[in-house]
Amino acid sequence: MQLQEKIIEKILLLIAFSSIFILALITFFIFEEGIPLILKVGAKAFLLGEKWIPSKGLFGIFPMIVSSFWVTLGALLLGIPLGLACTIFLSEFIPPSVGAFFRPAIQLLAAIPSVIYGFWGLIVLVPLIRNHLGGPGLSILAGSVVLGFMILPTIITISEDALKALPPSYKAGALALGATHWQTIWRVLIPAARSGIVASVILGMGRAIGETMAMIMILGNAVKMPTSFLDSARTLTTNIGIEMGYASGDHRQALFATGIVLFFIIMALNTLAIFLSRRRAR
Amino acid sequence: MGCQRSRTGITVAGSTSVEPFAELLAEEYMSMHPKAHIYVQGGGSTAGIVAAFSGAANIGMSSRNLIDAEKKLYAVTIAKDAIAVIVHPSNPFNDLSLDKIIEIFSGKTAKWKEMGGPDHPIDIVTREEGSGTRESFQKFVMGKVDISLGALVQDSNGAVRQVISSDANAIGYISLGLVNDRVKALRISGVQPSLANVNNGKYTLVRPFLFLFNGDPAEEAKSFLDFVLSPSAQKLLLKEGLVPVVEKVG
Numbered sequence: 001m002q003l004q005e006k007i008i009e010k011i012l013l014l015i016a017f018s019s020i021f022i023l024a025l026i027t028f029f030i031f032e033e034g035i036p037l038i039l040k041v042g043a044k045a046f047l048l049g050e051k052w053i054p055s056k057g058l059f060g061i062f063p064m065i066v067s068s069f070w071v072t073l074g075a076l077l078l079g080i081p082l083g084l085a086c087t088i089f090l091s092e093f094i095p096p097s098v099g100a101f102f103r104p105a106i107q108l109l110a111a112i113p114s115v116i117y118g119f120w121g122l123i124v125l126v127p128l129i130r131n132h133l134g135g136p137g138l139s140i141l142a143g144s145v146v147l148g149f150m151i152l153p154t155i156i157t158i159s160e161d162a163l164k165a166l167p168p169s170y171k172a173g174a175l176a177l178g179a180t181h182w183q184t185i186w187r188v189l190i191p192a193a194r195s196g197i198v199a200s201v202i203l204g205m206g207r208a209i210g211e212t213m214a215m216i217m218i219l220g221n222a223v224k225m226p227t228s229f230l231d232s233a234r235t236l237t238t239n240i241g242i243e244m245g246y247a248s249g250d251h252r253q254a255l256f257a258t259g260i261v262l263f264f265i266i267m268a269l270n271t272l273a274i275f276l277s278r279r280r281a282r
Numbered sequence: 283m284g285c286q287r288s289r290t291g292i293t294v295a296g297s298t299s300v301e302p303f304a305e306l307l308a309e310e311y312m313s314m315h316p317k318a319h320i321y322v323q324g325g326g327s328t329a330g331i332v333a334a335f336s337g338a339a340n341i342g343m344s345s346r347n348l349i350d351a352e353k354k355l356y357a358v359t360i361a362k363d364a365i366a367v368i369v370h371p372s373n374p375f376n377d378l379s380l381d382k383i384i385e386i387f388s389g390k391t392a393k394w395k396e397m398g399g400p401d402h403p404i405d406i407v408t409r410e411e412g413s414g415t416r417e418s419f420q421k422f423v424m425g426k427v428d429i430s431l432g433a434l435v436q437d438s439n440g441a442v443r444q445v446i447s448s449d450a451n452a453i454g455y456i457s458l459g460l461v462n463d464r465v466k467a468l469r470i471s472g473v474q475p476s477l478a479n480v481n482n483g484k485y486t487l488v489r490p491f492l493f494l495f496n497g498d499p500a501e502e503a504k505s506f507l508d509f510v511l512s513p514s515a516q517k518l519l520l521k522e523g524l525v526p527v528v529e530k531v532g
Binding site: 134 | 405
């Protein structure tokens with residue numbers, strides 16, 4: 001019996017390690033393919049170069065870094081207020097009968113494949129923007145709106161957990177001191193759950209920066225530096241997605257190098273989120 | 283009792299411009315040879331060339347001419363394809379000179395108004411770097427002039443057509459065989475992109491569709507190539523809007 005358990009334990013350990021091993025393998029491969037190109041063109045020319053013309057050996061991804069953050073910022077401008085409002089409603093005001101329907105509906109948002117979001121954006125949102133605001137329609141604005149919806153489930157589920165994890169005495173105490181329900185939420189509960197809410201936003205940000213398929217469809221993928229929300233743009237992920245099929249040699253390595261940059265951004269965001277939620281636990 | 287699938291199939295991979303036609307030919311071929319398996323994959327011209335070199339594909343497909351380093355491959359032109367410059371059907375222009383097209387795609391002319399059209403910005407739509415269609419367009423039309431970095435980039439002929447069919451201000455280029463009534467093909471300096479004008483040499487925006495082999499074609503791959511070059515297959519390509527390479531088709 002003892003032996004059998006030991007064996008099962010070891011097998012489980014092996015399986016657990018295999019997923020980490022695969023992660024290490026992917027990381028190694030991305031760096032192995034990408035680093036030579038960064039060294040070749042120079043880190044500064046790669047990160048801060050403004051021209052991406054692989055056929056001429058120009059591999060500047062600065063416009064894509066800027067675009068990635070721009071699209072993400074736009075998504076947060078929409079996602080944070082909507083997400084926070086949803087969270088407050090869900091945790092404080094919702095009648096149980098509605099909640100039974102509402103929560104799964106929010107989770108369903110996360111289950112919709114991103115290509116569907118992209119298709120919806122392309123067919124509905126893009127013509128709307130083109131006809132009413134000008135520009136080609138395929139734009140940062142369209143991308144931001146779609147991403148804003150895509151990050152809602154992340155923001156809502158994690159910040160609702162943060163609110164739920166608060167000791168009931170906070171709310172009871174505030175109400176007993178004569179605060180209204182709204183004052184309790186705004187002055188006591190939200191500030192107390194702040195680090196969890198911030199963590200949810202940062203994870204949403206990671207989700208937004210990593211999104212590829214929908215963005216290829218609605219950003220227009222132009223490689224110049226965007227100057228307005230109505231401009232077409234190319235993010236780091238879409239650069240890889242749109243060009244990988246055709247790339248070879250230096251061009252292919254440059255796409256892996258783009259992946260390295262993305263890797264560091266996502267790592268930084270996730271580390272920050274983990275750090276913040278740990279602080280909350282203390 | 284495992285699944286015992288015979289591994290005799292051949293893989294044809296590369297240019298997304300050639301892919302739909304290769305699929306059609308493969309279907310036709312497989313209906314004639316029920317035991318044959320031909321797997322057609324996209325990936326792009328450059329990927330097709332790489333795949334032919336590495337042996338990942340038995341046949342590589344390319345919609346651009348090979349550069350010197352790639353000339354070690356055995357290349358067979360299976361058909362020719364014209365590239366059409368397309369706009370939205372509501373666009374008032376029907377004819378543009380080559381110089382005007384260069385000015386538009388380089389971003390020098392930014393509004394249709396500058397050429398006497400409506401007061402709207404021009405939305406340039408191009409293909410991504412590495413695309414055979416883009417490389418041919420660059421070579422035949424733009425020459426040394428760069429395509430504007432502000433151009434929208436779409437990653438297939440179909441996606442370019444989709445964007446242009448829904449944007450009245452857009453201009454782009456796709457394979458002539460894929461032009462439909464949702465977009466309008468422009469005359470270039472008075473020459474209509476048509477099979478007749480490609481054949482008589484008046485329309486020069488023409489690129490080859492290549493099948494690439496690492497060494498001489500053998501066995502199934504050779505048999506498929508022979509079929510593709512046969513009059514019946516060429517007739518099929520003609521019907522799909524390509525320019526056959528075999529004389530006296532049909």
